[in-house]
Amino acid sequence: MLDIINFIALAGIFNICxxxxxxxxxxxxxxxxxxxxxxxxxxxxxxxxxxxxxxTMLLYAAKIGASEDAMWEYMEQEELQ
Incomplete structure (x- = not known):
């Protein structure tokens, strides 16, 4: 979660600058x-x-009992198809 917050902050700072x-x-x-x-x-x-x-990704992961890393892997596989 901290990674996504850092990403959002950096994207916002870059956009403003x-x-x-x-x-x-x-x-x-x-x-x-x-x-x-x-x-x-x-x-x-x-x-x-x-x-x-x-x-949404984290809620879906909690619903099916998967970890955050498993969800990222699933999303990458879906993106490749």
């Missing part, structure tokens, strides 16, 4: 603070999506 940096390099200079707020707002749905997928 990227939008902030991109806003400073545009020909028409938008306000970096407004761009920061917009990028933060767009990071929230991504975070909720990742949390929902991970929580």
């Amino acid at each position: 990227f939008f902030w940096y991109a806003s400073t390099k545009m020909k028409t200079k938008p306000d970096p603070v407004k761009t920061l707020v917009v990028s933060f707002v767009f990071s929230i749905p991504l975070s909720f999506l990742l949390i929902a997928v991970y929580t």
Whole structure:
């Protein structure tokens, strides 16, 4: 669980830094603070999506009695098919 939280945090930080940096390099200079707020707002749905997928996976694993590692392996096999 800690890995997914770290991933979400890093993805959010990268998103915010990227939008902030991109806003400073545009020909028409938008306000970096407004761009920061917009990028933060767009990071929230991504975070909720990742949390929902991970929580659903853990609930399904608990229901069938599998471990977290078994669920990751199952998801990888499904992805390859």
